[in-house]
Amino acid sequence: MSTPTVAPTTSKGLEGVVAANTRLSDVRGEIGQLIYCGYDINELAGKVSYEEVVYLLHHNHLPNQRELAELKATLAGYRELPKGVIELITRFPKDTPPMHAIRTGVSALGCYDSTADDDTMDAQRRKALRLIAQIPVVTAYFHRARQEKPLVHPDTHLGEAANFLYMIDGEKPSTEKESTLDLCYVLHADHGMNASTFSARVTIATLSDMYSAITTAIGTLKGPLHGGANEGVIKMLTEIGSLDKVDAFVHESLAQKRKIMGIGHRVYKVLDPRAPHLKRMAQVLSGKLGQPKWIQMSERIAELMLTEKNLHANVDFYSATVYYSLGIPTDLFTPIFAIARTSGWTAHVLEQLADNRLIRPQSIYTGPIGLKVVPVAQR
Numbered sequence: 001m002s003t004p005t006v007a008p009t010t011s012k013g014l015e016g017v018v019a020a021n022t023r024l025s026d027v028r029g030e031i032g033q034l035i036y037c038g039y040d041i042n043e044l045a046g047k048v049s050y051e052e053v054v055y056l057l058h059h060n061h062l063p064n065q066r067e068l069a070e071l072k073a074t075l076a077g078y079r080e081l082p083k084g085v086i087e088l089i090t091r092f093p094k095d096t097p098p099m100h101a102i103r104t105g106v107s108a109l110g111c112y113d114s115t116a117d118d119d120t121m122d123a124q125r126r127k128a129l130r131l132i133a134q135i136p137v138v139t140a141y142f143h144r145a146r147q148e149k150p151l152v153h154p155d156t157h158l159g160e161a162a163n164f165l166y167m168i169d170g171e172k173p174s175t176e177k178e179s180t181l182d183l184c185y186v187l188h189a190d191h192g193m194n195a196s197t198f199s200a201r202v203t204i205a206t207l208s209d210m211y212s213a214i215t216t217a218i219g220t221l222k223g224p225l226h227g228g229a230n231e232g233v234i235k236m237l238t239e240i241g242s243l244d245k246v247d248a249f250v251h252e253s254l255a256q257k258r259k260i261m262g263i264g265h266r267v268y269k270v271l272d273p274r275a276p277h278l279k280r281m282a283q284v285l286s287g288k289l290g291q292p293k294w295i296q297m298s299e300r301i302a303e304l305m306l307t308e309k310n311l312h313a314n315v316d317f318y319s320a321t322v323y324y325s326l327g328i329p330t331d332l333f334t335p336i337f338a339i340a341r342t343s344g345w346t347a348h349v350l351e352q353l354a355d356n357r358l359i360r361p362q363s364i365y366t367g368p369i370g371l372k373v374v375p376v377a378q379r
């Protein structure tokens with residue numbers, strides 16, 4: 001090992017540390033911009049489907065009609081799960097939190113794939129697309145089984161968002177529901193070197209396998225400081241109960257140094273560019289469903305957090321109200337994030353493999369040195 005020329009320093013939480021070069025996405029925190037492969041998120045939102053974003057992330061350009069049709073057919077064809085995985089996930093205890101079930105289900109998919117350790121790029125790409133197609137199916141089968149409802153098998157005629165809604169509800173979604181979830185998928189597909197993407201890249205950089213990398217990422221996304229925050233938002237809104245109680249709740253939380261879920265971001269110093277899209281959808285949906293109080297409470301929380309702490313709403317803040325208004329159970333919010341982000345995670349895994357080097361940072365030792373072992377009987 002070469003001798004360091006400058007004394008190493010720690011960046012708690014790796015803030016400001018650059019871990020990789022990537023062509024996939026850029027989070028410009030000072031100006032509130034998010035770019036996927038050259039396209040501003042505001043340019044993509046509402047103009048392209050989730051499948052087009054999958055293609056973009058995996059090929060670095062938007063697909064033409066033929067390429068898009070091929071991708072859709074491939075994803076639809078990959079959806080059905082191995083029997084052993086279906087048996088496993090449908091037998092989990094009914095009260096298993098879905099993120100545990102999905103993490104384990106995705107890991108189990110590796111046991112049924114004879115190419116799990118095939119490291120050729122062709123095999124890696126196939127596994128990436130299979131995972132994008134199968135993670136919603138793992139989620140939906142587990143969700144149906146825990147309610148003791150019959151499983152709804154994937155419909156190859158439906159796109160990714162519509163098929164997921166169909167598989168959890170048992171009926172084809174309205175066009176509005178489908179396009180809402182599709183846009184949510186687009187907005188969640190990738191986000192620079194976020195914690196779960198970083199963990200996927202760390203895992204694959206050891207030349208482990210695609211299933212291990214995505215399992216790692218799911219475990220990392222689950223936490224309330226990352227993808228788990230969207231569930232936390234609904235729990236918080238339910239706990240507050242009504243608009244007139246928002247101010248007291250926020251002030252008390254801040255006084256007790258309790259985090260408000262869905263607010264703040266490590267990189268964005270201004271508004272998260274995904275938030276206005278989600279806010280607009282939340283406004284439309286909660287108005288239609290006759291429950292405008294959720295969006296009114298959310299807007300008041302956001303207003304207070306901006307004036308009191310100069311902190312903005314992030315992607316999880318309004319997506320929670322969107323999913324809630326779509327009638328999606330709260331504990332499927334983070335799984336939906338995982339479903340959409342699998343496109344980004346797998347693209348990052350492929351990018352890491354294309355120019356790999358082991359990711360192995362250092363730490364600064366702060367413990368004692370020179371201790372002598374006292375025999376166990378004398379300790």
Ligand SMILES: CC(C)(COP(=O)(O)OP(=O)(O)OC[C@H]1O[C@@H](n2cnc3c(N)ncnc32)[C@H](O)[C@@H]1OP(=O)(O)O)[C@@H](O)C(=O)NCCC(=O)NCCS
Pocket residue numbers: 013224225226227229258259260261262263264265266267309311314315316
């Ligand atoms: C996203 C998040 C983890 C970023 O964390 P970070 O960059 O490590 O920032 P810190 O936790 O160090 O916060 C910096 C300051 O802002 C405050 N802060 C940050 N987010 C806050 C929140 N949601 N509610 C209240 N205060 C918050 C911290 O208390 C701290 O204040 P202090 O300096 O007075 O102690 C953090 O903002 C957070 O926990 N948000 C809530 C969870 C969430 O929505 N996660 C989804 C992210 S997309």
